[in-house]
Amino acid sequence: MKANNLQVIYVMWLREMKRFLRAKSRIIGSLAMPFFFLLAMGMGFNSGFNLPGVPQGTNYLDFLVPGIIGMTMLFSSMFAGLSVLWDKEFGFLKEIMVAPVSRLVIVLGRIAGGLTTALIQGILIFIISLFLGFKVVNLFGIILALLFMALIGVGFIGFGVAVASKMEDTQGFSLIMQFIVFPTFLLSGAFFPVTNFPSWMRPLAYLDPLTYGVDGLRASLIGFSQFSPILDLSLLLIFSLVMVILGSWFFSKTEV
Amino acid sequence: MLAIEVKNLTKKFNGLKAVNNISFQVNEGEIFGLLGPNGAGKTTTIKMLTTLTKPDEGEAKVWDFNILKQKNEVRNSIGIVFQEPALDNHLTGEENLDFHARLYGLNKETREKRIKEVLELVELHDKADVLVKNYSGGMQRRLEIARGLMHYPKVLFLDEPTLGLDAQTRRRIWEYILRLNKKEKTTIVLTTHYMEEADYLCQRIAIIDFGKIVVLDTPANLKNILGGDVVSIEVTSSQKAFPVFQKISWVKKINQHNGTIDLNCEQGEKKIPLLMKIDQKNLGFEIKSVNLRKPTLEDVFLRFTGKTIREREVSQTEKNKIAMRRRFQR
Numbered sequence: 306m307k308a309n310n311l312q313v314i315y316v317m318w319l320r321e322m323k324r325f326l327r328a329k330s331r332i333i334g335s336l337a338m339p340f341f342f343l344l345a346m347g348m349g350f351n352s353g354f355n356l357p358g359v360p361q362g363t364n365y366l367d368f369l370v371p372g373i374i375g376m377t378m379l380f381s382s383m384f385a386g387l388s389v390l391w392d393k394e395f396g397f398l399k400e401i402m403v404a405p406v407s408r409l410v411i412v413l414g415r416i417a418g419g420l421t422t423a424l425i426q427g428i429l430i431f432i433i434s435l436f437l438g439f440k441v442v443n444l445f446g447i448i449l450a451l452l453f454m455a456l457i458g459v460g461f462i463g464f465g466v467a468v469a470s471k472m473e474d475t476q477g478f479s480l481i482m483q484f485i486v487f488p489t490f491l492l493s494g495a496f497f498p499v500t501n502f503p504s505w506m507r508p509l510a511y512l513d514p515l516t517y518g519v520d521g522l523r524a525s526l527i528g529f530s531q532f533s534p535i536l537d538l539s540l541l542l543i544f545s546l547v548m549v550i551l552g553s554w555f556f557s558k559t560e561v
Numbered sequence: 562m563l564a565i566e567v568k569n570l571t572k573k574f575n576g577l578k579a580v581n582n583i584s585f586q587v588n589e590g591e592i593f594g595l596l597g598p599n600g601a602g603k604t605t606t607i608k609m610l611t612t613l614t615k616p617d618e619g620e621a622k623v624w625d626f627n628i629l630k631q632k633n634e635v636r637n638s639i640g641i642v643f644q645e646p647a648l649d650n651h652l653t654g655e656e657n658l659d660f661h662a663r664l665y666g667l668n669k670e671t672r673e674k675r676i677k678e679v680l681e682l683v684e685l686h687d688k689a690d691v692l693v694k695n696y697s698g699g700m701q702r703r704l705e706i707a708r709g710l711m712h713y714p715k716v717l718f719l720d721e722p723t724l725g726l727d728a729q730t731r732r733r734i735w736e737y738i739l740r741l742n743k744k745e746k747t748t749i750v751l752t753t754h755y756m757e758e759a760d761y762l763c764q765r766i767a768i769i770d771f772g773k774i775v776v777l778d779t780p781a782n783l784k785n786i787l788g789g790d791v792v793s794i795e796v797t798s799s800q801k802a803f804p805v806f807q808k809i810s811w812v813k814k815i816n817q818h819n820g821t822i823d824l825n826c827e828q829g830e831k832k833i834p835l836l837m838k839i840d841q842k843n844l845g846f847e848i849k850s851v852n853l854r855k856p857t858l859e860d861v862f863l864r865f866t867g868k869t870i871r872e873r874e875v876s877q878t879e880k881n882k883i884a885m886r887r888r889f890q891r
Contacts, residue, residue, distance in 0.1 A: 309666040312663050312666065313663065313664055315663070316659075316660055316663035316664065319660075320649065320652065320656075320660055323651070323652060323656065324649075324651045324652075327651055328651070395646075395647075395649075395650070396643060396645045396646055396647035396648075397647055397648065397649050398647075399613065399641075399643055399647045400643075400647045400648075400661070400708075401664070402613060403611055403612065403613060403636055403639070403641055404636060404661075404664040404665060405632075405633040405634075405636035405637040405665065405666075406664055560613065560614050560615075561613055
């Protein structure tokens with residue numbers, strides 16, 4: 306039974322990889338927005354510009370890159386989680402639901418596949434930013450950054466699965482993007498430190514799990530952060546764990 | 562052994578009983594048909610038996626496993642072909658089968674052997690490496706049947722297996738169904754609203770209407786209930802002709818409507834010459850035309866529900882529309 310579970314996770318992952326690699330336009334499309342953000346904002350604000358709340362002399366591009374990597378992880382993970390909806394729409398979910406496999410294992414398989422695609426996109430954005438002049442502190446920082454990326458990924462895929470399980474069709478997809486994904490991104494401090502928000506908005510930023518993801522990425526990649534990286538890490542761990550449980554719970558309740 | 566045992570199964574949607582207290586049994590190795598119009602509750606019944614939907618009342622066993630308490634055992638024993646396509650269009654035919662085989666825990670050797678076998682059964686082996694989105698509707702349906710068989714299921718559920726397919730493809734799919742029932746000894750439960758499909762394939766048929774089973778028997782017995790063939794005779798004066806026909810010994814039942822008289826009898830084709838020997842002139846009427854009709858399942862449906870399946874479908878659709886509207890208004 307254990308071996309079979311691994312095989313199920315593997316085949317869910319394999320399917321996601323095949324679909325991802327066969328949809329070239331999806332890869333390019335998903336990289337376009339973060340790339341334009343990097344180009345327009347990172348290049349637009351030159352280094353002489355000093356952002357309040359950020360140490361003197363910090364290049365804006367260096368400040369921005371971790372935020373944009375966080376954003377890439379957020380969007381591609383939510384997309385991966387919500388792809389349950391497309392399976393529902395095209396009927397394939399029924400094929401998965403009648404299989405003699407525990408629902409938790411199916412969700413884990415989906416996370417494995419979605420996380421891999423999200424990480425590929427996040428890493429590509431990281432590589433692009435190196436060409437634009439982003440400077441990394443050290444190698445250990447990159448490994449730590451990957452850990453933060455993975456936690457953001459797992460958390461938001463789980464969240465996406467939970468949301469998709471509660472929805473009937475793809476109609477509500479853009480609603481989710483406008484009212485959940487974009488605010489999550491904008492409140493996370495990807496563009497400027499959350500301390501610059503007006504005081505009434507700050508609690509919202511502190512409730513946003515991506516805030517700690519972006520902060521942790523900043524700590525690992527440029528050595529500047531607002532919270533302790535340990536705090537970032539623990540909060541993200543809890544967030545992703547809760548989301549995996551929530552995602553599996555709602556998914557197991559879906560009727561197709 | 563019983564392949565399926567259903568007892569008092571009920572499922573409600575918005576207070577409407579989609580499946581209303583039905584009970585039936587399917588024998589091992591049988592092809593069993595659920596025949597009824599769209600919206601009669603066939604798909605809902607299948608969904609409950611395949612663990613996709615929870616019944617509100619009643620219980621059922623599939624291959625001796627309880628559909629509520631032994632879901633994984635049930636899932637392991639069954640294969641399903643859904644009414645709407647359930648394939649991944651971005652994978653090839655073979656990849657879809659491989660995905661399925663791994664979900665059901667088949668090892669590498671079995672996987673490879675079985676993929677070949679089932680593809681050959683539905684004659685798709687030369688299309689194995691083509692992306693499913695480039696398959697025709699009929700090919701997709703055949704691939705789904707092949708997939709349903711991958712893990713050697715004991716019971717195969719086919720929900721409207723030939724819906725929307727052309728006559729030729731439909732024939733071919735019928736042949737596959739008969740072949741796999743014979744070769745693999747798979748018990749088959751199929752739903753359909755095509756009379757000739759149920760007649761051709763099924764050993765026993767349950768006619769289902771408004772969520773209830775109205776009658777269940779073999780196709781031959783169902784048609785016998787109607788009292789054999791119907792000879793319809795158009796006459797110049799039905800008042801004069803009626804008492805004459807009424808006295809004929811081989812007439813089992815007689816009906817008249819709009820100047821036409823219907824006689825129920827056995828072997829109607831042999832009775833027509835006898836009718837011609839009646840001395841019409843002296844009795845004061847003339848036979849204008851004779852029409853012989855062998856009973857079909859359509860007649861059986863009409864007899865038990867009071868409507869043809871087509872008429873019933875229209876009223877079902879109306880009813881569903883009203884139910885939908887009600888749901889959106891809330």
